[in-house]
Amino acid sequence: MEFRLLGPFEAGHDGHPVALSNRRQERCVLAVLLLDLGHLVSTDRLIDLLWHGHPPASARGAIHTYIGRLRAALHPHGVRITSHRDGYLVEADGHHVDVEEFSRLTHQASGAIDPVDRVPLLDRALALWRGPLLADTADEELRDRLHGPLEDLRLTAVELRAEAQLALGRHARVVTELTPLATRHPAREQLVATLMTALYQGGRQADALTLYQSIRETLVEWLGVEPGPRLREVHRRILREDHRLDRPDRRLYEVRVRGESLPWSVGGHPALDFCNTFAGWEHEAPPPGAEWLRGYRTLAVWAGHVGLIDDVAVSRLSELARRDLGQASTVLDEARVLRTRLYACLTDPDDRSAFDAVARCAEAAAKVLVFRRGADGRGRWWPDLAAGLRVAVHAAAWSAAELVADPRRLTVRACPHRDCGWLFLDESGMRRWCSLGTCGSAEALGRTA
Template sequence: MEFRLLGPFEAYQDGHRVDLGSRRQERCILAVLLLEADHLVPTDRLIDLLWNGRPPASARRALHTYIGRLRASLAPYAVRIRTGGDGYLVERGEHTIDADEFSALAYRASGTTDPAERVRLLDRALALWRGPVLAGTADGDLRERLHGPLEELRLTGLELRAEAQLALGRHLRVINELTPLLALHPTREQFAATLMTALYRGGRQADALALYRSTRRTLVEELGIEPGMRLREVQRRILRDDHRLDRPGRPVYEVRVRDECLPWSVGGHPALEFCNTFAGWGHEPPLPGSEWLREYRTLAVWTGHVGLTDDAAVSRLIDLARRDPEAAAAELDTARALRTRLYACLTDPGDRPAFEAVARYAEAAARTLVFRRDADGRGRWWPDLSAGLRLPVHAAAWSAAELLADPRRFTIRACPDRRCGWLFLDESGMRRWCSLATCGRPAAAPCQVA
């Protein structure tokens, strides 16, 4: 059976449309279960969604009746609704669900480096959207509560496709596609940055700069924040008539060192940048592009880029990794484990196990440090080359220890948007959000001081 949730809720069997019944409550229950197919949905959550937090006293009895009717109507199509614990589960089996197909295509697209293939996959994914999720079945409140992750993935897919179109030299198409999208999502900074680049490539420098001003005004007036580094960087390059803006093939607002794409430095300290990712920690599954530590070489280059080691050490690390890829992969796993512990430690000062774990990494790093004179005459601590492939882990751990011992540690904030979670220093105590395109939801909770 084929279920279509990305638009009006429909079901098909062998190409023929199946009547799912006229009772809105039953259709909503089935839609919720399909959106989480093969996962148990607690009864309390179903009740909360169905009655929008205001259930009648008979809600559980009514829900049981609805489930019974659904089972009877779906049985001829081999769609099973199981009871497990205090909840219900739809078995995916051989059935297809357009929301699942969309997600799979979007993640495949994010994993390819070929812009033409990325556009092809994203075109297929985005073509599955026929309108708002569950149009005609769920009301506005329920749809807003259900479609958040899917809508975020759709917007991320549109961003990735626009970047790929730019890489293919199709700036006019990007202008036509992004102009109405930015009008609908005026605080989406990545839309604005890509559209500014496309306008510049189309000989419309004045329009690109005007777009920057209007986007900045919206961010300041609606969210109380200045544009992030990506948007400011595109504006700076337009003002300087930077030739890189005219070069298709790569995003102009990325940090690229030794042909490695590194995260933007927006946190204010290397230990924070080590924790930060493109799209954050709070989205399951992670959004495309959220993992910047793709391979050991990236970690080594980043360590040199943020000044935790020197360029000669980076070259040596890359050579060592090339000769022993299995050992390099193991050290990359260790770095990711350190990152997880450090993030927990920085966002929850009361997490003693996380602090102790970071402390062990830092103590091991301290045993390998050497004090050396820099070119400017100052002395500083450097990780010893004798650490071999473990050097970047030691460098990151030493930087983490330095931050944990710094009074500024108490000015660390975590972006409150659950799809983001970027860490940044805020010594002014004024900034509520970080600068990523996924942030800035007015309804989000206030930022917590870590």
């Protein structure tokens, strides 16, 4: 059975609509269960959500009644609501809920490297959006409590699609889609920056600059803040007619090596640069589209760029990855896990589990090292190419081990700016912010030692 919660509550079976209860609270109960399809929802949670924390004495009995009516209405369509302990769940049984499909497609698109692949995924995701969650059933408070981040994810999907369309030269379509959203969401800097770029690419430089001034005035008046680094940088580039605006898919803080986007080498050690990411680490997780380590080839090129493997190894690994995409994806996931654990290890010396995880990776790397002469005549340890695609991960792990064992490990600092979090060595003990103003904060630059 299909359930559509994005917009008015609708249900269907085999392509035909299914009429459900007109009672608002019964539909809310079903919606809560569907949002946790296949998982138990306690009766206490249902009561709390339906009556906003102020239930009547009869609330538990009312929930039992609602469940009975829903069971009777849904049973003919193969939907089973079962009870376990003090709660209920809708058995998954192949049923489809548009909220889950929307989230899945959006996150799948965020990992797609080629904009040709990304656009259709986001088209499918955004086509599911018929309006706010349970538009005709839930009030605003219940909607926020049920799935508060959903609207934010929708806007992220819109931004991702606009960026991909820009990369495909569709600036006119981007202008049409983003113009009505920019004034409603002036704090969405990525959205506004993408619209400004689209206007500029369409020969409307004056309109792009006017939009910036309008958004700036709104931010100052409403929030008392100036535009952030992303928006200011796009504004500066438009004023200078910077040719790099012809590549809107490129991040602000990157270098281009062999066609790959890599983070600046500003940490002072390869292991620190391995941790650094464009999105910053103050977020619980980088938002969709912010990840720099997007493909295995990027990992291999990065390892060569910072000197952990040689050019021959980079070419060899790139070819192996092209031949075995599945294994390349698996190894890339291992690299991302290593990076996350290494970041935790370096920022929290008391995190024993993170240290142990890095140590296990370093021990695995040590088993495949060979001692060879480098181009400069010096001998050094290199991961043996016989390790295949894991060579790049072994190289990163061995570099991490070298840093963790180095006394300089105690001088590692994380930039405190909320949009940064990049790691760097501070052997002077005087610096607070990352080098080169990576976080883009004027305040940070003014206070850097």
